[in-house]
Amino acid sequence: MKTPTDALTAATGTHWTSEEAWVGTRRPILEAHALPAAVYADPAFYAEEQERVFSTSWVCVGTHDELDAPGSAIVRSVAGRSVILTRNQNGDLRGYFNACRHRGTELLEDDCTLGLTIRCPYHRWTYDRDGALVATPQFADAGVDRFDTTNYGLHTVRVASWQCLLFVCLSDETSPIEHWFGDLDQRLAGYRLAGWRSHLTRDFEFAANWKLVSENFQEYYHLRWVHPELAKVSRVQDHYRYQGTGMYCGQTTTPLSNDERGDWDALPPAEGLSQPDMASGRFIALFPNVLLSILPNHVFVMRLDPVAPDLTREHCTWLLPPSNPQVADEDFAVTRNFWLDVNAEDIDIVQRGQKGLSTGSYTPGRLSPRFEEPLHRFHNMLADRFVGISRIPAGDETDDQPLYGTGINPLPWRSVEDQARKVN
Ligand code: FES
Numbered sequence: 353m354k355t356p357t358d359a360l361t362a363a364t365g366t367h368w369t370s371e372e373a374w375v376g377t378r379r380p381i382l383e384a385h386a387l388p389a390a391v392y393a394d395p396a397f398y399a400e401e402q403e404r405v406f407s408t409s410w411v412c413v414g415t416h417d418e419l420d421a422p423g424s425a426i427v428r429s430v431a432g433r434s435v436i437l438t439r440n441q442n443g444d445l446r447g448y449f450n451a452c453r454h455r456g457t458e459l460l461e462d463d464c465t466l467g468l469t470i471r472c473p474y475h476r477w478t479y480d481r482d483g484a485l486v487a488t489p490q491f492a493d494a495g496v497d498r499f500d501t502t503n504y505g506l507h508t509v510r511v512a513s514w515q516c517l518l519f520v521c522l523s524d525e526t527s528p529i530e531h532w533f534g535d536l537d538q539r540l541a542g543y544r545l546a547g548w549r550s551h552l553t554r555d556f557e558f559a560a561n562w563k564l565v566s567e568n569f570q571e572y573y574h575l576r577w578v579h580p581e582l583a584k585v586s587r588v589q590d591h592y593r594y595q596g597t598g599m600y601c602g603q604t605t606t607p608l609s610n611d612e613r614g615d616w617d618a619l620p621p622a623e624g625l626s627q628p629d630m631a632s633g634r635f636i637a638l639f640p641n642v643l644l645s646i647l648p649n650h651v652f653v654m655r656l657d658p659v660a661p662d663l664t665r666e667h668c669t670w671l672l673p674p675s676n677p678q679v680a681d682e683d684f685a686v687t688r689n690f691w692l693d694v695n696a697e698d699i700d701i702v703q704r705g706q707k708g709l710s711t712g713s714y715t716p717g718r719l720s721p722r723f724e725e726p727l728h729r730f731h732n733m734l735a736d737r738f739v740g741i742s743r744i745p746a747g748d749e750t751d752d753q754p755l756y757g758t759g760i761n762p763l764p765w766r767s768v769e770d771q772a773r774k775v776n
Protein backbone atom coordinates (compact mmCIF):
# COMPACT_ATOMS: atom_id res chain seq x y z
CA MET A 353 0.00 0.00 0.00
CA LYS A 354 1.26 3.46 -0.79
CA THR A 355 0.84 5.63 2.28
CA PRO A 356 -0.23 9.26 2.15
CA THR A 357 3.39 10.02 3.06
CA ASP A 358 4.67 8.67 -0.23
CA ALA A 359 2.40 11.00 -2.14
CA LEU A 360 3.20 13.90 0.17
CA THR A 361 6.96 13.49 -0.20
CA ALA A 362 6.80 13.23 -3.95
CA ALA A 363 4.46 16.18 -4.30
CA THR A 364 5.77 18.74 -1.88
CA GLY A 365 8.56 18.15 0.61
CA THR A 366 8.73 20.38 3.65
CA HIS A 367 11.45 21.91 5.79
CA TRP A 368 11.80 18.59 7.61
CA THR A 369 12.32 16.56 4.44
CA SER A 370 15.59 18.34 3.71
CA GLU A 371 18.94 17.28 5.18
CA GLU A 372 19.58 20.91 6.23
CA ALA A 373 16.87 20.56 8.85
CA TRP A 374 18.86 17.77 10.51
CA VAL A 375 22.36 19.15 10.21
CA GLY A 376 23.06 19.03 13.97
CA THR A 377 21.85 15.43 14.09
CA ARG A 378 23.92 14.30 11.12
CA ARG A 379 27.21 15.39 12.68
CA PRO A 380 29.28 12.69 14.36
CA ILE A 381 28.40 12.10 18.00
CA LEU A 382 31.41 14.11 19.23
CA GLU A 383 29.96 17.20 17.56
CA ALA A 384 26.24 16.43 17.44
CA HIS A 385 23.43 18.59 18.76
CA ALA A 386 20.13 17.68 20.37
CA LEU A 387 16.95 18.17 18.31
CA PRO A 388 15.25 21.55 17.98
CA ALA A 389 12.22 22.36 20.15
CA ALA A 390 9.77 22.22 17.23
CA VAL A 391 10.35 18.48 16.98
CA TYR A 392 8.69 18.13 20.40
CA ALA A 393 6.23 20.98 20.46
CA ASP A 394 5.08 22.05 17.00
CA PRO A 395 1.69 20.67 15.85
CA ALA A 396 2.76 20.79 12.19
CA PHE A 397 5.82 18.66 12.93
CA TYR A 398 3.67 16.26 14.92
CA ALA A 399 1.20 15.82 12.04
CA GLU A 400 4.04 15.21 9.60
CA GLU A 401 5.66 12.77 12.00
CA GLN A 402 2.48 10.71 12.16
CA GLU A 403 2.71 10.28 8.39
CA ARG A 404 6.44 9.94 7.90
CA VAL A 405 7.23 7.87 10.99
CA PHE A 406 4.14 6.16 12.36
CA SER A 407 2.60 5.22 9.02
CA THR A 408 5.87 3.80 7.66
CA SER A 409 7.30 1.97 10.70
CA TRP A 410 6.57 -1.25 12.55
CA VAL A 411 4.51 0.23 15.38
CA CYS A 412 3.94 -1.78 18.55
CA VAL A 413 0.23 -2.15 19.38
CA GLY A 414 0.23 -4.58 22.30
CA THR A 415 1.53 -7.78 23.85
CA HIS A 416 1.05 -11.06 22.03
CA ASP A 417 -1.14 -12.63 24.71
CA GLU A 418 -3.83 -9.98 24.24
CA LEU A 419 -5.01 -12.26 21.42
CA ASP A 420 -4.68 -15.54 23.31
CA ALA A 421 -8.41 -16.12 23.89
CA PRO A 422 -10.20 -17.58 20.85
CA GLY A 423 -12.01 -14.87 18.89
CA SER A 424 -10.37 -12.01 20.75
CA ALA A 425 -9.87 -8.80 18.80
CA ILE A 426 -8.09 -5.57 19.67
CA VAL A 427 -8.68 -2.15 18.14
CA ARG A 428 -5.75 0.28 17.93
CA SER A 429 -5.05 3.62 16.34
CA VAL A 430 -1.88 3.75 14.23
CA ALA A 431 -0.98 7.10 12.65
CA GLY A 432 -4.61 8.12 13.21
CA ARG A 433 -6.05 5.08 11.42
CA SER A 434 -8.13 2.56 13.32
CA VAL A 435 -7.04 -1.05 12.80
CA ILE A 436 -8.34 -4.40 14.05
CA LEU A 437 -6.06 -7.27 15.05
CA THR A 438 -7.44 -10.75 15.54
CA ARG A 439 -6.62 -14.38 14.79
CA ASN A 440 -8.41 -16.57 12.26
CA GLN A 441 -9.75 -20.00 13.12
CA ASN A 442 -6.31 -21.54 12.63
CA GLY A 443 -4.80 -19.09 15.09
CA ASP A 444 -3.00 -17.05 12.41
CA LEU A 445 -2.61 -13.35 13.12
CA ARG A 446 -4.70 -11.02 10.95
CA GLY A 447 -4.97 -7.22 10.65
CA TYR A 448 -7.64 -5.09 8.98
CA PHE A 449 -8.53 -1.46 8.60
CA ASN A 450 -11.53 -0.86 10.82
CA ALA A 451 -13.92 0.18 8.05
CA CYS A 452 -16.82 -1.66 6.44
CA ARG A 453 -16.56 -2.27 2.69
CA HIS A 454 -20.16 -1.17 2.15
CA ARG A 455 -20.18 2.51 3.15
CA GLY A 456 -17.18 2.67 5.42
CA THR A 457 -18.64 2.42 8.91
CA GLU A 458 -16.29 1.67 11.80
CA LEU A 459 -16.76 -2.03 12.52
CA LEU A 460 -15.47 -2.37 16.10
CA GLU A 461 -15.43 0.39 18.72
CA ASP A 462 -13.15 -1.33 21.17
CA ASP A 463 -11.37 -4.54 22.13
CA CYS A 464 -13.85 -7.42 22.24
CA THR A 465 -14.40 -11.12 21.77
CA LEU A 466 -15.77 -11.93 18.34
CA GLY A 467 -17.76 -14.97 17.39
CA LEU A 468 -16.75 -16.46 14.08
CA THR A 469 -17.39 -13.16 12.33
CA ILE A 470 -17.07 -9.37 12.37
CA ARG A 471 -20.45 -7.75 11.75
CA CYS A 472 -21.01 -4.15 10.71
CA PRO A 473 -23.46 -2.37 13.05
CA TYR A 474 -25.02 -0.37 10.19
CA HIS A 475 -26.51 -2.81 7.61
CA ARG A 476 -25.03 -6.02 8.96
CA TRP A 477 -22.51 -6.81 6.25
CA THR A 478 -20.53 -9.59 7.84
CA TYR A 479 -16.90 -10.72 7.45
CA ASP A 480 -15.20 -13.87 8.66
CA ARG A 481 -11.98 -13.60 10.67
CA ASP A 482 -10.01 -13.94 7.43
CA GLY A 483 -11.66 -10.73 6.26
CA ALA A 484 -13.87 -12.35 3.60
CA LEU A 485 -17.34 -10.86 3.09
CA VAL A 486 -19.73 -13.69 3.99
CA ALA A 487 -23.15 -12.03 4.43
CA THR A 488 -24.97 -9.00 2.97
CA PRO A 489 -28.55 -9.16 4.31
CA GLN A 490 -31.28 -8.23 1.82
CA PHE A 491 -28.70 -6.75 -0.51
CA ALA A 492 -28.58 -8.95 -3.57
CA ASP A 493 -32.26 -10.00 -3.24
CA ALA A 494 -33.42 -6.68 -4.62
CA GLY A 495 -31.08 -7.03 -7.58
CA VAL A 496 -27.61 -5.59 -8.08
CA ASP A 497 -25.42 -6.03 -11.12
CA ARG A 498 -21.95 -7.50 -11.17
CA PHE A 499 -21.61 -7.76 -7.40
CA ASP A 500 -18.96 -10.27 -6.43
CA THR A 501 -18.41 -10.58 -2.68
CA THR A 502 -14.81 -11.66 -3.22
CA ASN A 503 -14.07 -8.08 -4.29
CA TYR A 504 -15.33 -6.67 -1.00
CA GLY A 505 -13.28 -8.34 1.70
CA LEU A 506 -11.77 -6.18 4.42
CA HIS A 507 -8.66 -4.20 3.52
CA THR A 508 -5.71 -5.83 5.23
CA VAL A 509 -2.79 -4.29 7.10
CA ARG A 510 0.58 -5.90 7.81
CA VAL A 511 0.76 -7.39 11.29
CA ALA A 512 3.42 -9.36 13.13
CA SER A 513 3.96 -11.09 16.42
CA TRP A 514 7.62 -10.51 17.34
CA GLN A 515 9.10 -11.75 20.62
CA CYS A 516 6.30 -10.97 23.14
CA LEU A 517 4.82 -8.05 21.20
CA LEU A 518 2.31 -7.30 18.44
CA PHE A 519 3.14 -4.88 15.62
CA VAL A 520 1.34 -3.15 12.76
CA CYS A 521 2.90 -1.56 9.67
CA LEU A 522 0.67 0.53 7.41
CA SER A 523 3.15 0.67 4.54
CA ASP A 524 3.87 -2.20 2.16
CA GLU A 525 7.21 -0.66 1.28
CA THR A 526 8.77 -1.06 4.71
CA SER A 527 11.13 -4.01 5.24
CA PRO A 528 9.76 -7.17 6.87
CA ILE A 529 9.90 -7.00 10.64
CA GLU A 530 12.77 -9.54 10.88
CA HIS A 531 14.87 -7.15 8.81
CA TRP A 532 13.61 -4.02 10.64
CA PHE A 533 14.83 -5.24 14.03
CA GLY A 534 18.04 -6.70 12.59
CA ASP A 535 20.04 -8.86 14.96
CA LEU A 536 17.83 -8.19 17.98
CA ASP A 537 15.76 -11.33 17.53
CA GLN A 538 18.97 -13.33 17.76
CA ARG A 539 20.29 -11.33 20.73
CA LEU A 540 17.11 -12.00 22.69
CA ALA A 541 16.68 -15.62 21.59
CA GLY A 542 17.85 -17.05 24.91
CA TYR A 543 14.93 -15.47 26.80
CA ARG A 544 12.33 -17.20 24.57
CA LEU A 545 10.00 -14.26 25.21
CA ALA A 546 7.23 -15.69 23.01
CA GLY A 547 6.45 -17.96 25.96
CA TRP A 548 6.19 -15.16 28.57
CA ARG A 549 2.78 -13.92 29.67
CA SER A 550 1.38 -10.63 30.99
CA HIS A 551 0.94 -10.42 34.74
CA LEU A 552 -0.20 -6.84 35.23
CA THR A 553 -0.97 -3.74 33.17
CA ARG A 554 -1.16 -0.02 34.03
CA ASP A 555 -1.84 2.98 31.82
CA PHE A 556 -0.54 6.51 32.26
CA GLU A 557 -1.07 9.76 30.42
CA PHE A 558 1.34 12.64 30.61
CA ALA A 559 2.02 16.08 29.21
CA ALA A 560 5.14 15.43 27.15
CA ASN A 561 6.05 14.45 23.63
CA TRP A 562 6.52 10.69 23.10
CA LYS A 563 10.15 11.16 22.02
CA LEU A 564 11.10 12.71 25.36
CA VAL A 565 10.02 9.49 27.07
CA SER A 566 12.00 7.34 24.68
CA GLU A 567 15.10 9.52 24.93
CA ASN A 568 14.88 9.56 28.70
CA PHE A 569 14.76 5.76 28.69
CA GLN A 570 17.79 5.57 26.40
CA GLU A 571 20.21 7.56 28.53
CA TYR A 572 21.57 6.81 31.98
CA TYR A 573 23.06 10.28 32.43
CA HIS A 574 20.10 11.24 34.67
CA LEU A 575 20.22 8.10 36.81
CA ARG A 576 22.02 9.45 39.86
CA TRP A 577 19.88 12.54 40.23
CA VAL A 578 16.43 11.43 39.10
CA HIS A 579 16.52 7.81 40.34
CA PRO A 580 18.65 7.34 43.43
CA GLU A 581 17.01 3.92 44.10
CA LEU A 582 17.41 2.63 40.53
CA ALA A 583 21.06 3.67 40.62
CA LYS A 584 21.61 1.07 43.37
CA VAL A 585 20.56 -1.92 41.24
CA SER A 586 21.56 -0.51 37.86
CA ARG A 587 24.78 1.32 38.62
CA VAL A 588 26.05 3.97 36.24
CA GLN A 589 29.40 2.22 35.84
CA ASP A 590 27.72 -1.08 34.87
CA HIS A 591 25.98 0.30 31.76
CA TYR A 592 27.24 -0.70 28.32
CA ARG A 593 26.08 -0.54 24.75
CA TYR A 594 24.13 -3.56 23.53
CA GLN A 595 23.89 -2.52 19.95
CA GLY A 596 23.79 -4.49 16.74
CA THR A 597 22.21 -3.68 13.38
CA GLY A 598 18.52 -2.84 13.60
CA MET A 599 15.93 -0.17 14.34
CA TYR A 600 16.63 -0.11 18.05
CA CYS A 601 18.84 1.54 20.67
CA GLY A 602 20.09 -0.96 23.21
CA GLN A 603 21.97 -0.94 26.47
CA THR A 604 22.79 -3.60 28.99
CA THR A 605 23.42 -3.35 32.70
CA THR A 606 25.95 -6.04 33.55
CA PRO A 607 26.14 -7.18 36.25
CA LEU A 608 22.90 -6.28 37.95
CA SER A 609 23.44 -5.35 41.55
CA ASN A 610 21.29 -6.09 44.56
CA ASP A 611 19.96 -3.58 47.03
CA GLU A 612 18.55 -4.11 50.48
CA ARG A 613 14.96 -4.08 49.19
CA GLY A 614 15.63 -6.75 46.57
CA ASP A 615 13.90 -4.65 43.91
CA TRP A 616 14.94 -6.87 41.04
CA ASP A 617 15.64 -10.23 42.67
CA ALA A 618 12.42 -10.83 44.63
CA LEU A 619 11.27 -13.40 42.04
CA PRO A 620 13.07 -16.51 40.76
CA PRO A 621 14.78 -16.12 37.36
CA ALA A 622 13.40 -17.73 34.22
CA GLU A 623 14.62 -21.27 33.70
CA GLY A 624 17.25 -21.99 31.10
CA LEU A 625 18.87 -18.55 30.79
CA SER A 626 22.52 -18.27 29.78
CA GLN A 627 24.92 -16.88 32.33
CA PRO A 628 25.15 -13.43 30.64
CA ASP A 629 21.35 -13.15 30.40
CA MET A 630 21.04 -14.29 34.01
CA ALA A 631 23.40 -11.53 35.19
CA SER A 632 22.11 -8.67 33.01
CA GLY A 633 19.29 -6.23 32.44
CA ARG A 634 18.63 -5.42 28.76
CA PHE A 635 17.15 -1.98 28.09
CA ILE A 636 16.02 -1.57 24.52
CA ALA A 637 14.15 1.26 22.81
CA LEU A 638 12.52 -0.23 19.72
CA PHE A 639 11.93 2.39 17.05
CA PRO A 640 9.57 4.08 17.23
CA ASN A 641 7.34 3.42 20.19
CA VAL A 642 8.18 0.68 22.65
CA LEU A 643 10.64 0.52 25.52
CA LEU A 644 11.63 -2.92 26.75
CA SER A 645 13.31 -3.67 30.07
CA ILE A 646 14.26 -7.34 30.16
CA LEU A 647 15.38 -8.69 33.52
CA PRO A 648 16.12 -12.34 34.34
CA ASN A 649 12.79 -12.76 36.15
CA HIS A 650 10.42 -10.25 34.56
CA VAL A 651 9.96 -7.98 31.56
CA PHE A 652 8.60 -4.45 31.81
CA VAL A 653 7.12 -3.06 28.57
CA MET A 654 6.25 0.59 28.04
CA ARG A 655 4.31 1.17 24.83
CA LEU A 656 4.01 4.79 23.79
CA ASP A 657 0.92 6.10 22.10
CA PRO A 658 1.27 9.70 20.87
CA VAL A 659 -1.96 11.67 21.31
CA ALA A 660 -0.75 15.23 20.62
CA PRO A 661 2.64 16.98 20.44
CA ASP A 662 2.58 17.43 24.21
CA LEU A 663 0.44 14.45 25.25
CA THR A 664 1.40 10.77 25.37
CA ARG A 665 -0.32 7.65 26.65
CA GLU A 666 1.97 5.04 28.11
CA HIS A 667 0.68 1.46 28.33
CA CYS A 668 2.77 -0.54 30.79
CA THR A 669 2.82 -4.33 31.04
CA TRP A 670 4.83 -6.61 33.28
CA LEU A 671 5.41 -10.11 31.88
CA LEU A 672 6.56 -13.24 33.70
CA PRO A 673 8.37 -16.30 32.34
CA PRO A 674 6.62 -19.63 31.80
CA SER A 675 8.67 -21.17 34.64
CA ASN A 676 7.06 -18.74 37.09
CA PRO A 677 3.63 -17.90 35.65
CA GLN A 678 1.64 -17.32 38.84
CA VAL A 679 2.93 -14.86 41.39
CA ALA A 680 0.89 -13.69 44.34
CA ASP A 681 0.44 -9.95 44.34
CA GLU A 682 2.26 -9.52 47.65
CA ASP A 683 5.29 -11.27 46.11
CA PHE A 684 5.14 -9.07 43.04
CA ALA A 685 4.63 -5.85 45.01
CA VAL A 686 8.33 -5.01 45.42
CA THR A 687 9.00 -5.27 41.68
CA ARG A 688 5.79 -3.45 40.75
CA ASN A 689 6.30 -0.61 43.19
CA PHE A 690 9.89 -0.19 42.17
CA TRP A 691 8.87 0.39 38.55
CA LEU A 692 5.96 2.62 39.50
CA ASP A 693 8.32 4.82 41.55
CA VAL A 694 10.90 4.99 38.74
CA ASN A 695 8.18 5.73 36.21
CA ALA A 696 6.75 8.53 38.33
CA GLU A 697 10.20 10.10 38.56
CA ASP A 698 10.63 9.84 34.79
CA ILE A 699 7.18 11.27 34.05
CA ASP A 700 7.93 14.23 36.29
CA ILE A 701 11.22 15.03 34.56
CA VAL A 702 9.97 14.59 30.98
CA GLN A 703 6.98 16.84 31.69
CA ARG A 704 9.46 19.47 32.86
CA GLY A 705 11.39 18.84 29.65
CA GLN A 706 8.26 19.60 27.65
CA LYS A 707 7.65 22.81 29.58
CA GLY A 708 11.20 24.02 28.95
CA LEU A 709 11.04 23.15 25.26
CA SER A 710 7.77 25.06 24.95
CA THR A 711 9.20 28.37 26.18
CA GLY A 712 10.22 29.30 22.65
CA SER A 713 13.76 30.04 23.82
CA TYR A 714 15.50 26.69 23.43
CA THR A 715 18.23 26.24 20.87
CA PRO A 716 19.73 22.75 20.54
CA GLY A 717 22.35 21.83 23.14
CA ARG A 718 25.17 19.28 22.85
CA LEU A 719 24.97 15.55 23.52
CA SER A 720 27.24 13.64 25.86
CA PRO A 721 29.07 11.05 23.74
CA ARG A 722 29.38 8.69 26.68
CA PHE A 723 25.83 8.86 27.95
CA GLU A 724 23.70 9.99 25.02
CA GLU A 725 25.06 8.06 22.06
CA PRO A 726 21.77 6.08 21.79
CA LEU A 727 19.87 9.36 21.39
CA HIS A 728 22.14 10.26 18.50
CA ARG A 729 21.25 6.96 16.86
CA PHE A 730 17.54 7.52 17.57
CA HIS A 731 17.63 11.08 16.17
CA ASN A 732 19.27 9.81 12.99
CA MET A 733 16.62 7.12 12.57
CA LEU A 734 14.01 9.86 12.90
CA ALA A 735 15.84 12.06 10.38
CA ASP A 736 16.01 9.12 7.94
CA ARG A 737 12.22 8.66 8.02
CA PHE A 738 11.70 12.38 7.33
CA VAL A 739 14.15 12.71 4.46
CA GLY A 740 12.97 9.40 2.98
CA ILE A 741 16.00 7.17 3.59
CA SER A 742 14.89 3.62 4.36
CA ARG A 743 18.11 2.37 5.91
CA ILE A 744 18.45 -0.01 8.83
CA PRO A 745 21.36 1.38 10.88
CA ALA A 746 24.42 -0.72 11.53
CA GLY A 747 25.52 -1.57 15.05
CA ASP A 748 28.82 -1.81 16.89
CA GLU A 749 31.37 -4.16 15.37
CA THR A 750 31.55 -6.23 18.52
CA ASP A 751 30.12 -6.08 22.01
CA ASP A 752 33.52 -6.17 23.67
CA GLN A 753 35.10 -3.00 22.38
CA PRO A 754 35.74 0.09 24.48
CA LEU A 755 33.24 2.84 23.72
CA TYR A 756 33.23 6.42 24.88
CA GLY A 757 34.93 5.82 28.18
CA THR A 758 32.59 3.09 29.38
CA GLY A 759 35.29 0.42 29.25
CA ILE A 760 34.97 -2.98 27.70
CA ASN A 761 31.50 -4.45 27.60
CA PRO A 762 31.71 -7.55 29.77
CA LEU A 763 30.02 -9.69 27.10
CA PRO A 764 30.79 -12.33 26.16
CA TRP A 765 30.81 -13.48 29.73
CA ARG A 766 34.22 -13.91 31.29
CA SER A 767 33.97 -14.88 34.91
CA VAL A 768 32.51 -13.71 38.17
CA GLU A 769 36.05 -13.02 39.39
CA ASP A 770 36.74 -10.79 36.39
CA GLN A 771 33.57 -8.90 37.10
CA ALA A 772 34.58 -8.39 40.71
CA ARG A 773 37.99 -7.12 39.57
CA LYS A 774 36.48 -4.72 37.04
CA VAL A 775 37.65 -1.20 37.77
CA ASN A 776 34.68 0.94 38.73
S1 FES B 1 -21.82 0.48 6.18
FE1 FES B 1 -21.42 -1.50 6.89
S2 FES B 1 -23.12 -2.62 6.24
FE2 FES B 1 -23.51 -0.66 5.50
Ligand SMILES: [Fe+2]
Nearest residue numbers: 568578579698
Ligand atom coordinates in the same frame (compact mmCIF):
# COMPACT_ATOMS: atom_id res chain seq x y z
FE1 LIG C 1 14.76 7.44 34.08
